[in-house]
Amino acid sequence: MAASSPFDSRQAEAGRTPTLAVLVGIFMVTVTPFVAGLVQGQTADWGRNVLYAVATAALLYSVWRGSVWAWRLTVGLCMVAGLLVFVVGMLAGSVAWQGWVVSGAGLAYLLLGTALVGTAVIRAFLDSRWEARGRQLRRGR
Numbered sequence: 001m002a003a004s005s006p007f008d009s010r011q012a013e014a015g016r017t018p019t020l021a022v023l024v025g026i027f028m029v030t031v032t033p034f035v036a037g038l039v040q041g042q043t044a045d046w047g048r049n050v051l052y053a054v055a056t057a058a059l060l061y062s063v064w065r066g067s068v069w070a071w072r073l074t075v076g077l078c079m080v081a082g083l084l085v086f087v088v089g090m091l092a093g094s095v096a097w098q099g100w101v102v103s104g105a106g107l108a109y110l111l112l113g114t115a116l117v118g119t120a121v122i123r124a125f126l127d128s129r130w131e132a133r134g135r136q137l138r139r140g141r
Contacts (some may be wrong), residue, residue, distance in 0.1 A: 007111075008124055009124075011029075011120060011121045011124035012121075012125045012127065012128035013042075014121045014124075014125075015119075015120075015121035015122045015123070015124050015125030015126075016125055018119060018121055018122050018125075019064070019122045019125045019126065020064070022112050022115045022116055022122060023060045023063060023064060025108070025112050026056075026060060026074070026078065026109070026112050026113075027053075027056055027060055027122065028058060029105055029108045029109060029112065030052070030056045031049075031053045031056070034046075034049040034050075034052070034053060037049075042094070057074075059074060060072065060074065061141075063096070063116075063126075064129075065129065065133065066070050066126070066130050066132060066133035067099075068128030068130055068140070071116065071126060074113070074116065075113050075116050075117055076108045077113075078110065078112055078113025078116070079109075079110065079113050080105075081106075081109050081119040082107070082108075082109030082110035082113060083110070084106070085102060085103070085105050085106035085109060086106025086107060086110070087106070087110075088102060088104055089101070089102030089103030089104070089105070090103050104136045109110075115122065
């Protein structure tokens with residue numbers, strides 16, 4: 001018998017908007033370089049970048065729907081990408097000011113990934129989604 005989820009239903013409902021904001025923020029940080037390149041007329045890798053954008057949207061939608069593995073993958077990718085982007089930005093920042101903008105993107109990944117783990121209302125919302133998805137999967141068997 002599975003243990004009941006520790007989430008508070010009032011917190012879970014309050015976490016809907018912050019969760020959506022964090023997921024949209026992750027998507028926006030991910031696609032901003034692609035959109036900026038398109039605005040500047042750089043269309044060389046548009047197919048690959050569209051594929052990345054669609055894959056990111058699918059992963060974040062899975063988090064929204066209540067997939068635990070998608071949440072774990074998203075948090076892991078945010079942490080790894082955040083650290084790598086931050087370090088690359090710091091290295092580039094010693095040569096050009098644009099590197100500091102890249103470092104800011106790395107920090108954004110780190111903060112958004114941490115928000116998925118450490119914000120109480122977001123965790124309560126995701127816990128409620130996980131429990132509902134688990135019930136749905138158990139009924140489907």
